[in-house]
Each structure stands twice: as structure tokens, then as C-alpha cells.
Amino acid sequence: MTENFKKEIVQRIIRNLLDIQILRLILAQPMWGYRIKKQFETRFGIKLRHGALYPLLNELEQKGFLTSQMQQQGGRTRKVYSITEKGVDYVEAYAFVLREQIRNQDIQ
Template identity: 65%
Template sequence: MNQYKTEHVWSMNYLSEQFKKEIVQRITKNLLDIQILRLIQTQPMWGYKIKKQAETKFGVRLRHGALYPLLNKMEKDGLLTSRKESKGGRVRKVYTITSKSEECLEAYRSVLREQMKNSDVE
């Protein structure tokens, strides 16, 4: 851990990490649907797994009381399709992304690219 050698450098990195953490949390909170799509894009997933993944990956508490209604809404809006899978007697609702959500993700990446460059003011 070379970058933590001096207190000065430590505090600089610590502040940056704090900023990053906060930004990730705000993005996860406000662009939750897109984060869900990003997770499901890599592999089909059910609500409970999405919750666990988001919590470990994004460091945000994701309440199932908010997640499940959102997943149902996204399916209604054509951003997800689901199939029921039985693991024993326990039923999982496995979600897969759609062509519409792929367009949404492409639009998101496009916005990210724009956000990367410094907006040139006249």
C-alpha cells in the first residue's frame, strides 16, 4: 500500500474515496433501474440476487420493498422479461433484459461518454 505512506497522501486518497462512495450511492439510488439492467445484462437474475449483488457491489442498502415493485414496473414497461424458475419448492422470478433495455443501456453509455468530456462553454 504505497499510496498510503504519508498522512498527506492518505488523506487525499481518503477524500477521493469518500467522494466516489457517495457518488456511487447517489447514482445507485437515482438510476437504480439502469443499475439493475447493468447487473442483469451480464446474466439473468432474480430480485433477491439483484439485491445482494447491488449491496455488495455498490455498497448501498437496497430495500426489497422498493426493489420488487420496481422490477414489476420495469417488466410492465418492456425493459425486462421474466420466467419462473423452481429451485425445489421455492420459486424464483428470473429476469432477462430486452432489446428495449439494450437501447436504454446504449443511451446510458452515450450519456456517460458526454459526461466524461468537459462541457465546452462558449
């Protein structure tokens, strides 16, 4: 039961804070869309629609959280994203809020 709750909550967090989870992944290592999609499947067992992922990545770049550069791998073109300083700030703010949430477990 609690195990199911954990899965449910993880899925809710990833759905609603997907951008942050993507930033966290790219923080660890620069990455391209398709790779991110695959990573989410293997790590979290969550299938991202590419029809949602690619527009989101472009949006995150537009907002200054990510930068991208095209890379050639054989005949394939990859749009490799790296996190910016602003992106790191956002991830750090997230970590801060999480710690705060845990600290205030017994709000009284």
C-alpha cells in the first residue's frame, strides 16, 4: 500500500514539476531530448511524450534555464542541452524548498 503511494507521489511530482526533473538530469550531464526521454523510462518507469518534451525543452531554453548546441553523430543531429547558471539557481531553490518541507513535517 505505502509502496503504491510512493509510486503515485513520484509520478505526481514528475508530472507537475517535470521541468525541474529535466533540469536536474541535465545538471548531472548535458543531454538531448531523445536521451532524456529514454532516461525517464529506465530510471523512473515514466514515458514522456516527445510531443510534450521537445516544446518544453525549447521553452526552458527561451526562458534562459538551458542552452543548446547542435552536435553531429554520424548523420544524426542532436540538440544537446546544458544547464545555465539560472537553471542551477532554480534547481537549488527546489532543493531548498524540499528541505524546508521535510523540516516542517509537524506544522503546528
